[in-house]
Amino acid sequence: MVKYPTGSLTPYAKNNNTTISSHKKHKTSVNFSDRGMTLEQQINESNKYYLFQDIAVVHKKPTPVQIVKVDYPKRSRAVIKEAYFRQASTTDYNGVYKGYYLDFEAKETRNKASFPLKNFHEHQIVHLDKCLKQKGICFTIIKFVSLNRYFVTPASFIINAWNQIDKSSVSLNEIIEHSYEIKSGYRPTLPYLEVVDKFILDRN
């Protein structure tokens, strides 16, 4: 099992822009800042932290691929030689936290004042709606890249907006009004479970 690194780490310096260049990045290494990380990387790092600390089990789903042709070279691992991307039927992330089912999608925008709803695909909206009916805790994490702001928005708000035919985007103000804002940090990189705790409180 992969061990979570706990010692001998260069201390985290909030305003230090230098990167640890002497350490090659490993697959299992943990990044200590959000600089240069995509939202997906930030969430994956956070999920790794939550997993190793036994706080939650949340994974990103693999990209669905239709495999057509595979070579099995001798003394070497199988190589997929022909495959195609398939349409996903779910959101990217799901998992379990304190007995609750979590389901969410992560979206980035470079816009500064609104979030375009075309960032969502119909299958994601349908899936979030189905999961809500099963009493899952469903939301989206929206990152305004230019503003460096992160919002955890309930899926119900996104579904309602998406279903309004004449609505092509939601304004930043609407998002602020209907979401919890979170700050990127150290461990985890993006503490979105703090908001899930609020959703759980709101529910009970």
Add this chain to the structure above:
Amino acid sequence: MVKYPTGSLTPYAKNNNTTISSHKKHKTSVNFSDRGMTLEQQINESNKYYLFQDIAVVHKKPTPVQIVKVDYPKRSRAVIKEAYFRQASTTDYNGVYKGYYLDFEAKETRNKASFPLKNFHEHQIVHLDKCLKQKGICFTIIKFVSLNRYFVTPASFIINAWNQIDKSSVSLNEIIEHSYEIKSGYRPTLPYLEVVDKFILDRN
């Protein structure tokens, strides 16, 4: 959205071995018997049924693939030209049912009196254990192909057996003792949620 077929279907005949050859199979069609279906197909059909009936949302996770090279031919969809299978870090199935998180693995054996534990990989056992700690409902569906018998076995039993160093298999009798048996049927093909209801009752 895909519609679940509700009418104009040839009635299900339990002892009728002919197949409906005049109807071409569509991706969204539903099979009406377990003959010739693998356990995975049976579970996928059942999940489709549960999904379209708004009973539960359970999906098989895609096979994780590391994509190395993709061609983007003009006027044609992208072709993955080089990719490799990656080690999964979870089980194959998860989802949500009545607010409960479900997580399970499906296994077939051609054995008649025991189930070899080497069918489970360490990452599956670790994952099931992590999900149990988060109060997920975790189990395995085991099919004894030669006997045409299906068991829904709590993950805790499998984890305990797997952790016994000198134990390489669990006997059919042990499985009978610790599991609920289910019969394959019509709709759904494999009604495993009936057992989940029992797990929920046992818990409360």
